[in-house]
Amino acid sequence: MSTMQSRTPWQVTRSVWHAMFMREAVSRTMADRMGWFWMIAEPVAFIAIMTFIRSFVSGSHQLITGADFIPWMIVGMMGFFLVRENMVRSQGAINASKALFAYRQVHPSDAVFVRGYLDGLLRTFVFLLFILGGLLLGLDLFPDNAIKALFGWLSLWALGMGFGLVLSVTGTLIPETAKIVGMLTMPLLIISGVILPLNMLPHYLLEYLMLNPMVHGIEFIRAAFFENYKVVHGTSEIYLWLWTLTLNALGLLLHVRYKERLKAQ
Secondary structure (H helix, E strand, O other): OOOOOOOOHHHHHHHHHHHHHHHHHHHHHHHOOOHHHHHHHHHHHHHHHHHHHHHHHOOOOOOOOOOOHHHHHHHHHHHHHHHHHHHHHHHHHHHHOHHHHHOOOOOHHHHHHHHHHHHHHHHHHHHHHHHHHHHHOOOOOOOOOHHHHHHHHHHHHHHHHHHHHHHHHHHHHOOHHHHHHHHHHHHHHHHOOOOOOHHHOOHHHHHHHOOOHHHHHHHHHHHHHOOOOOOOOOOOHHHHHHHHHHHHHHHHHHHHHOHHHHHHO
C-alpha cells in the first residue's frame, strides 16, 4: 500500500506562488486590452512633454553633466516607475486575493510578493523595449557597466518590494493611507530627481531631498548607464540598502503580526 509523500513547506509555498502568479499574470495581461498600451504610453508621454518643456527652458544648454538629457531621463523614469508600481499596486494585492485565504496555505504576504514580482517583470520588459527602441533611434541607452546597471535595477526592485510590504498592510487596515500614497506619487517624481537634476538645487535643500532613498537608487543606476555622469553629492549605495533591508524586515514583521486581521479584513 503506497503512502502519500508529504511536501516540504518550501514546495507548498512554491506551488502557491506559481498558481497565484499565473492568476495575476492572466488578469494583468489579458483582462485589460489597454494595459500594455498604457504601460508604454505613460513614460513616452512624460518624455515627450518634458523634452518639449526643456526646449523652452534651457534651449540648447546642456543641463546634465556626462549624459544626454533624454537617455538620462528615461533611465531615471523607468527606475522611479519600478518603485512606484510596487508602492501603489501592492496596496490592493491583499483585497484582490481575499477569496484565496480560505486555503490555509495562502497568506496575505504571498499576494504581495507575487504582485511585486510580476510588476517587476513587466517593468523590466518595458525598460528593455525602451533600450532597444532608443538604440534604434541612435540614443545612448546601452549601459556602460551592465553588471552595475543590473544590480541597480534589482536594488530599486527590492526597495519597491519593501515599500509594498509595508503599504499593503497599512493600505488594507487603514484604507485612507492608499489615497495619501496616490497623492504623493507626483511630488515624489519631482523630488526624486527624475525630471530635473537635483544638482541644480541649493545645498540646504538638497540635504533634505537626499533623505529620500529613491534618489540614491536612481542616481546609482544612472551612473551605471553613463560612466561620465556626475551623481548627486551624497549618493550612497549603503544608505539605499539600509532603507531596503529595513523596509522589507518591517513589512514582513507587520504581515506576521497582523496576518489574521488582514485575512478577515
